[in-house]
Amino acid sequence: MTDFTHINQRGEASMVDVSAKAVTTREARAEAYVRMSAETLQKILRGEHHKGDVFSVARIAGIQAAKQTSQLIPLCHPLMLSKVAVDFEALPESSQVRIESLCKLSGQTGVEMEALTAVSVAALTLFDMCKAVDPAMIIDGIRVLEKQGGKTGHWQADNGANE
Structure with missing residues (x-):
């Protein structure tokens, strides 16, 4: 069994030291x-x-959320994001809205949590703005699609759509 990276020798929660990692x-x-x-x-x-x-408001909420990830998720490093984008795709045939985020930086740790936080908060904002007319909405399919950079290089999710 591999050691958990966010647990110290005493079994306590601990932020990972990324100071020796290369900036990529x-x-x-x-x-x-x-x-x-x-x-x-x-x-x-x-x-x-x-x-x-509602898309404009949800877009701004997602961008702001990505920038605040380290304050929302314990042990996440505060990052100097160089790019955050949040886009919406209406899927009328399935009565869905697909939200996609892109987060980018030059740094020593990945930005997957920022990308996930962006789509999550954008989805929550859509829900909040529409709940009075449609309280049965469902948020689902939250996942990382792709990551690039760092020691592990490029990774891409299997193409399993939620439609």
Whole structure:
């Protein structure tokens, strides 16, 4: 069995020391889905939702969340992100919105948690803005799609869509 990286010799939680790691360009992409009624999705797409442009608000929430990951997730390193993008894809045939994030930096540790936090908070914001008209929405399919950089190099998820 391998040793856990976030546990010290006494079995206590501990932040990993990354000071000896090389600075490399690191990038991660993640996705999440919000399932909703067809009517709710159409209101969003037609710009008829009573709370306005929910995608714009959710995009800003996701970007802000990525920048705050170390304050939300214990033992995550505070990172100087050089890029955060949050994009939305409406999937009317399945009454879903697919959210994808991209986080990037030059640093000593990966940005997977930042990418996951971005899509999670963007999805939560969509839910919050639409819950009055559609309280049965479901958030699911949150996962890392791809990571690049660092010692382990490039990794990509199997192409298992949530549609």
